[in-house]
Amino acid sequence: MIPFELTILGAGSALPTIHRSATSQFLHYNGQNMLIDCAEGTQIRLQQLKISAMKLDRIFISHLHGDHYFGLIGLINSMHLNSRIKPLKLFGPPELINIIQLMLQASDTSLNFPINFKPLAGFEKQKIDEDEQLQYFSFPVKHRIPAWGFLIKEKPRRNIDPEFIEKYNPNHQQLQAIQQGEDFIDASNARISNAEIIQLSSDQRAYAFCADTAYHEPIVDYIKGVSLLYHEATFMQDLQVLASKTLHSTTVDAANIANKSRAKQLLIGHFSSRYKDLNPLLAEARSIFSNTQIAVDGLKVVI
Amino acid sequence: MIPFELTILGAGSALPTIHRSATSQFLHYNGQNMLIDCAEGTQIRLQQLKISAMKLDRIFISHLHGDHYFGLIGLINSMHLNSRIKPLKLFGPPELINIIQLMLQASDTSLNFPINFKPLAGFEKQKIDEDEQLQYFSFPVKHRIPAWGFLIKEKPRRNIDPEFIEKYNPNHQQLQAIQQGEDFIDASNARISNAEIIQLSSDQRAYAFCADTAYHEPIVDYIKGVSLLYHEATFMQDLQVLASKTLHSTTVDAANIANKSRAKQLLIGHFSSRYKDLNPLLAEARSIFSNTQIAVDGLKVVI
Numbered sequence: 001m002i003p004f005e006l007t008i009l010g011a012g013s014a015l016p017t018i019h020r021s022a023t024s025q026f027l028h029y030n031g032q033n034m035l036i037d038c039a040e041g042t043q044i045r046l047q048q049l050k051i052s053a054m055k056l057d058r059i060f061i062s063h064l065h066g067d068h069y070f071g072l073i074g075l076i077n078s079m080h081l082n083s084r085i086k087p088l089k090l091f092g093p094p095e096l097i098n099i100i101q102l103m104l105q106a107s108d109t110s111l112n113f114p115i116n117f118k119p120l121a122g123f124e125k126q127k128i129d130e131d132e133q134l135q136y137f138s139f140p141v142k143h144r145i146p147a148w149g150f151l152i153k154e155k156p157r158r159n160i161d162p163e164f165i166e167k168y169n170p171n172h173q174q175l176q177a178i179q180q181g182e183d184f185i186d187a188s189n190a191r192i193s194n195a196e197i198i199q200l201s202s203d204q205r206a207y208a209f210c211a212d213t214a215y216h217e218p219i220v221d222y223i224k225g226v227s228l229l230y231h232e233a234t235f236m237q238d239l240q241v242l243a244s245k246t247l248h249s250t251t252v253d254a255a256n257i258a259n260k261s262r263a264k265q266l267l268i269g270h271f272s273s274r275y276k277d278l279n280p281l282l283a284e285a286r287s288i289f290s291n292t293q294i295a296v297d298g299l300k301v302v303i
Numbered sequence: 304m305i306p307f308e309l310t311i312l313g314a315g316s317a318l319p320t321i322h323r324s325a326t327s328q329f330l331h332y333n334g335q336n337m338l339i340d341c342a343e344g345t346q347i348r349l350q351q352l353k354i355s356a357m358k359l360d361r362i363f364i365s366h367l368h369g370d371h372y373f374g375l376i377g378l379i380n381s382m383h384l385n386s387r388i389k390p391l392k393l394f395g396p397p398e399l400i401n402i403i404q405l406m407l408q409a410s411d412t413s414l415n416f417p418i419n420f421k422p423l424a425g426f427e428k429q430k431i432d433e434d435e436q437l438q439y440f441s442f443p444v445k446h447r448i449p450a451w452g453f454l455i456k457e458k459p460r461r462n463i464d465p466e467f468i469e470k471y472n473p474n475h476q477q478l479q480a481i482q483q484g485e486d487f488i489d490a491s492n493a494r495i496s497n498a499e500i501i502q503l504s505s506d507q508r509a510y511a512f513c514a515d516t517a518y519h520e521p522i523v524d525y526i527k528g529v530s531l532l533y534h535e536a537t538f539m540q541d542l543q544v545l546a547s548k549t550l551h552s553t554t555v556d557a558a559n560i561a562n563k564s565r566a567k568q569l570l571i572g573h574f575s576s577r578y579k580d581l582n583p584l585l586a587e588a589r590s591i592f593s594n595t596q597i598a599v600d601g602l603k604v605v606i
Contacts, residue, residue, distance in 0.1 A: 014380075014381075014384050015381055015384055015385070016346065016347060016377075016381070017350065018347060018350050018351055040343055040344060040346070040347075040373075040374065040377040041343060041344045041347060043319065043343075044319060044321060044343075044344060047320065047321050048321055064406075064409040064410050065410050066376060066377055066380040066406070066410060067380075070343075070373075070376060070377045070380075071343065073369060073373060074319075074343040074369055074373045077317075077369040077370075077373075078317075078318055078319070081317050081318055082318070093409070095405075095408075095409045096409075098405065099402075099405055099406055099409060102398075102401065102402055102405060103367075103369070103402060105398075106367040106396070106398045106399075106402060106448075107367050107368050107369060107448060108447065108448045144411065145409075145410060145411050
């Protein structure tokens with residue numbers, strides 16, 4: 001199985017505590033390294049977990065509340081001081097780049113490496129990037145300021161029809177040509193089209209990140225069938241009124257989204273600092289969606 | 304003795320490590336609480352040391368390299384979320400307030416408490432604030448971008464001449480009037496001026512903070528006779544060329560400033576992350592100025 005793994009760097013909410021950092025996640029897929037959100041102290045968390053920030057290819061920032069990005073400028077600064085030259089792809093709300101530029105200006109810093117910034121926008125799910133292995137999507141969620149969720153999905157694998165292999169016994173060179181999209185010419189000079197030979201897999205794994213957001217029904221369609229859903233659950237259901245007022249979700253909201261989208265696994269996080277014991281939150285979510293886990297700092301989840 | 308105590312929150316330099324946070328210091332004087340610089344993670348350091356950020360009266364930011372202020376916006380944000388209403392005095396380079404305002408704007412935050420910002424300026428030592436107990440000065444240091452040091456000094460105590468007391472045996476009310484600046488009228492109706500009665504103490508304690516800076520001779524006059532001097536010592540003397548190039552100091556530079564200014568005690572910090580063992584730095588500084596200590600995270604020094 002190709003490695004696809006999420007590491008929780010911080011699972012707390014706006015007020016960081018000694019035991020729970022604010023939101024930051026590290027995602028690894030077969031040599032591709034990403035951060036989703038980057039709260040204050042993220043660079044130290046990475047050091048503690050022996051993850052090199054120099055290897056990061058992409059950083060996604062969901063929105064500009066401080067508990068989701070106040071560690072970004074420090075991380076960028078440290079990459080610069082460590083002589084990074086590899087370009088960094090950065091996805092975030094449009095104002096993010098102005099903030100970074102103002103801070104770099106104030107310290108008279110000209111980065112050794114380029115930041116390729118792509119502003120998030122739009123009221124629909126959008127493909128914001130793609131590489132050989134993965135597709136990257138953003139979608140709007142519902143919060144007090146513009147905020148986006150992310151979906152990171154394997155591309156369909158190109159499998160060759162086993163019946164074709166049995167019938168024609170193609171050699172290695174021919175198989176490579178087929179993988180690259182070419183048609184096949186058989187011994188009698190008849191052409192078999194590539195589309196007839198290739199079967200696209202439909203079981204691609206995907207990770208969806210939804211924070212910060214109120215319960216927002218359109219998310220269900222955006223993430224349909226996702227392998228792992230991280231959804232914020234700031235409050236328990238008894239504080240539904242407070243959740244609605246602050247445009248956050250409850251454990252029940254998160255579980256309902258997981259259930260309706262037919263997610264395979266749910267991870268809840270962004271817990272209000274009022275909760276010392278997280279077991280009641282877990283129990284409440286599991287009452288609706290049994291395959292739920294609690295996000296705690298340092299947790300690793302294989303996708 | 305009136306309490307006057309420094310707590311080192313971070314003593315590292317630009318690249319924070321697991322064991323050494325970047326620059327941040329907490330200073331307490333008899334109910335007055337201050338921060339000097341505020342690196343990333345300062346709010347968590349304060350929590351670890353059980354120091355309430357809500358009690359801070361003043362924050363001084365020396366310059367706008369990230370390792371001296373990237374924790375400020377998070378700290379301000381948390382004070383806001385914790386419903387602070389007490390005004391905060393903030394001293395720093397002029398651009399600092401623009402950065403804070405841009406980040407507050409991006410998160411649509413209108414603070415519950417006012418920040419009274421005083422921009423640092425000038426090429427001389429300046430009194431930037433004063434209260435009943437203390438005087439606060441800034442002075443320019445020598446770095447790659449505009450940077451300031453700080454001197455926080457007790458006001459002279461108004462002692463009444465013991466000979467006057469012996470001769471006139473004033474009562475409590477009369478003593479209070481003298482303390483408030485009034486002259487004294489004796490039994491024969493002769494006037495003795497306040498200045499004749501009051502002796503100003505000349506042994507006021509003071510704390511000086513000098514970072515980041517190259518060796519800069521004018522500092523000697525700015526801080527003459529200081530009780531405790533914190534001076535950066537990024538490098539050992541064998542890296543003098545690198546220190547000059549980056550406008551930082553060596554252990555020898557710091558010790559020379561302490562020596563020439565007749566400081567009573569020297570604290571060195573802001574060590575390059577290349578130094579794992581700090582004892583050689585301490586030994587080198589002590590060869591010139593014996594009453595030297597190493598700043599380590601969590602250290603408390605009584606002034």
